[in-house]
Amino acid sequence: MMKAGANCVWSLSEDTREMDMDELFDFLEPNEERGGAMCMSTAHWEELKTAVEQLCKKLGTKCTMETKRLIETIKRNIEKLREINEQ
Numbered sequence: 001m002m003k004a005g006a007n008c009v010w011s012l013s014e015d016t017r018e019m020d021m022d023e024l025f026d027f028l029e030p031n032e033e034r035g036g037a038m039c040m041s042t043a044h045w046e047e048l049k050t051a052v053e054q055l056c057k058k059l060g061t062k063c064t065m066e067t068k069r070l071i072e073t074i075k076r077n078i079e080k081l082r083e084i085n086e087q
Contacts, residue, residue, distance in 0.1 A: 005018065005019050005020040005021050005023065005024050006018075006019050006024050006039060007019075007081065007084040007085070008027075008039070009077040009080055009081060011074075011077075013073070014073065014076050014077060014080065016080055016084070024039075042078060042081045042082060042085065045074060045077060045078045045081065046078055048074060049071060049074040049075060049078065052067065052070060052071050052074065053071055055067075056068065056071065
């Protein structure tokens with residue numbers, strides 16, 4: 001069990017990573033190679049999924065397959081975070 005840090009999933013993939021506090025701070029800090037990162041709780045992932053689903057529903061037939069795949073990826077990420085949190 002982790003004492004301090006984060007269990008992470010990447011927003012556009014299903015890759016996961018456990019980070020201690022030092023790694024987490026390095027990850028969040030912008031550097032010359034990339035901007036800063038954003039972290040969300042499992043609850044916020046669920047809110048994002050709901051918002052994208054509602055947007056897709058409003059768009060109807062204009063909702064792209066890419067958006068639908070993103071929704072499925074977010075759903076899988078939420079499940080992974082739940083599993084990690086239950087351990």
